[in-house]
Amino acid sequence: MxxxxxxxxxxxxxxxxxxxxxxxxxxxxxxxxxxxxxxxxxxxxxxxxxxxxxxxxxxxxxxxxxxxxxxxxxxxxxxxxxxxxxxxxxxxxxxxxxxxxxxxxxxxxxxxxxxxxxxxxxxxxxxxxxxxxxxxxxxxxxxxxxxxxxxxxxxxxxxxxxxxxxxxxxxxxxxxxxxxxxxxxxxxxxxxxxxxxxxxxxxxxxxxxxxxxxxxxxxxxxxxxxxxxxxxxxxxxxxxxxGLDGVIARHQLAACATRAGLTAMGVSCWTDDRTNSNLVTTTELPPDIPVEVLLAEAIRLGQPLAAGVGPGAERLIRFTHTGQQARFDTVMALISTYGRSLEGLGHDVDIGSACSAVLDCYAA
The missing domain is CATH 3.40.640.10 (Type I PLP-dependent aspartate aminotransferase-like (Major domain))
Known part of the structure; x- marks a missing residue:
């Protein structure tokens, strides 16, 4: 055959x-x-x-x-x-x-x-x-x-x-x-x-x-x-x-830009600078929004987000900037999608300032 x-x-x-x-x-x-x-x-x-x-x-x-x-x-x-x-x-x-x-x-x-x-x-x-x-x-x-x-x-x-x-x-x-x-x-x-x-x-x-x-x-x-x-x-x-140092630096920059974007948006990061991972950034979802609703809204906007895993992480939203995703366009998409999702679900956030903060990190 x-x-x-x-x-x-x-x-x-x-x-x-x-x-x-x-x-x-x-x-x-x-x-x-x-x-x-x-x-x-x-x-x-x-x-x-x-x-x-x-x-x-x-x-x-x-x-x-x-x-x-x-x-x-x-x-x-x-x-x-x-x-x-x-x-x-x-x-x-x-x-x-x-x-x-x-x-x-x-x-x-x-x-x-x-x-x-x-x-x-x-x-x-x-x-x-x-x-x-x-x-x-x-x-x-x-x-x-x-x-x-x-x-x-x-x-x-x-x-x-x-x-x-x-x-x-x-x-x-x-x-x-x-x-x-x-x-x-x-x-x-x-x-x-x-x-x-x-x-x-x-x-x-x-x-x-x-x-x-x-x-x-x-x-x-x-x-x-x-x-x-x-x-x-x-x-x-x-x-x-x-270069390994370049790969690590790219992940550090993606983490820094994501944290800066969330902070400028008016959202608190789950970790501080001492205890954060360079591969994933997390934030706690506002208590009035079900996790599945936020994730569905993000999918509708075309940029899937992910929930945390394990005890205590059930209401965390994960921004994954890992591997080839540790780059400017991914970080910007994640931040803007989260902002638009919150906005669409009735929360007042500053998406413009968030995007500017991401740009500033990558322009530095």
């Missing part, structure tokens, strides 16, 4: 075996680390669960910072592996308070691991990563950081900070595919991972990836996913042409 149908998504050429090691080196450069890079052929949630289940053994105590559903999931994965997990939970949809972390570390000197999310796409908050890692290192805690929503949008220097495991996905600020994820793993982390009792012969087993890494990254175990590997390389090519 023959067909003349052609699609660029079908019959993908194999990914060259020699480029797996190159891919790992490029990801290591983005993370500013000389630690091993383990690449998982799955979305980042799988890599996060693999980190939790590969590190924790029955009876180990872990301190887990919870600022979104992702932190809750991570704590539950560690519990399923037999760990005693002490959750340090922030106020709903807010960044964690450093004093709460310090107090918990002080109260549990027998803890082995500390885990946290760097930046939250669910609520637009950013946690004080450097300060938390400093507290953890002083007590000898092994650190696990979910950097999926921060890599490429925030500065992240794994080796300088001393992060033992950083988990990333290329689908957000790096504007790449969602079907691959990666972890940087320190020697101390490998020591814990290599102890008896961890998962083996499983996609959740980081131990299973160690021979692949030590052998120089030949063909990965299992069937390779060439479309995802080629797409990741294309995304890294684009990132390297712009």
């Amino acid at each position: 023959t067909t003349d149908h052609w699609s660029p998504l079908l019959d993908i050429p194999p990914f060259p075996a020699e480029r797996y090691a190159i891919t790992a080196a490029r990801l290591g450069a983005i993370l500013h680390t000389r630690n091993d890079i383990a690449i998982v052929q799955a979305e980042a949630v799988v890599a996060l669960e693999a980190a939790a289940t590969s590190i924790i053994r029955p009876g180990m105590k872990a301190i887990n910072i919870v600022t979104s559903p992702y932190g809750s999931w991570f704590g539950n994965w560690m519990r399923l592996s037999g760990g005693e997990v002490i959750d340090v939970t922030a106020s709903p949809a807010r960044a964690i308070e450093l004093d709460a972390v310090a107090e918990t570390i002080e109260t549990h000197p027998d803890a082995t691991v500390l885990s946290l999310v760097h930046a939250e796409s669910a609520s637009g908050i950013g946690n004080p990563l450097a300060e938390i890692i400093h507290l953890a290192r002083k007590r000898g805690l092994l650190t696990i950081v979910d950097a999926v929503a921060s890599i490429g949008g925030h500065h992240l220097d794994v080796d300088t900070l001393g992060i033992d495991i950083a988990v990333i996905g290329p689908q957000k600020a790096l504007a790449g595919p969602a079907g691959l994820s990666a972890l940087s793993i320190s020697p101390a982390a490998w020591d814990l991972i290599g102890r008896p009792g961890g998962p083996r012969n499983s996609i959740l087993s980081l131990s299973d990836l160690k021979p692949w890494i030590d052998g120089g990254y030949g063909a990965p175990a299992g069937t390779a996913v060439p479309l995802e590997w080629h797409a990741l390389h294309a995304a890294l090519d684009r990132l390297e042409r712009e």
Whole structure:
């Protein structure tokens, strides 16, 4: 049977075996680390669960910072592996308070691991990563950081900070595919991972990836996913042409312009400058407007907005300026759409001043 149908998504050429090691080196450069890079052929949630289940053994105590559903999931994965997990939970949809972390570390000197999310796409908050890692290192805690929503949008220097495991996905600020994820793993982390009792012969087993890494990254175990590997390389090519610092600066500018636009409109941002994410800006919807009504109005105007996710974020509206959306036209569209939506629902806002504030940020 023959067909003349052609699609660029079908019959993908194999990914060259020699480029797996190159891919790992490029990801290591983005993370500013000389630690091993383990690449998982799955979305980042799988890599996060693999980190939790590969590190924790029955009876180990872990301190887990919870600022979104992702932190809750991570704590539950560690519990399923037999760990005693002490959750340090922030106020709903807010960044964690450093004093709460310090107090918990002080109260549990027998803890082995500390885990946290760097930046939250669910609520637009950013946690004080450097300060938390400093507290953890002083007590000898092994650190696990979910950097999926921060890599490429925030500065992240794994080796300088001393992060033992950083988990990333290329689908957000790096504007790449969602079907691959990666972890940087320190020697101390490998020591814990290599102890008896961890998962083996499983996609959740980081131990299973160690021979692949030590052998120089030949063909990965299992069937390779060439479309995802080629797409990741294309995304890294684009990132390297712009430069990592340029990508981060573009996200910082988009966040600054969005916050300036909302403020000039007469709307309060959910976070302050100390606790905001560069990838997502949020504001709380006026109490008289149902979330679904506002979102429907935005769709009618042709620029969809999104609601927050998780406890405390139900009435947050998210302005997503992530990846290739971290640019002037997207920010202007988001701000003007929100203003017009509020105006159409009976709220008096200053759309002109909001747009001027965005322009001023980009003209500076």
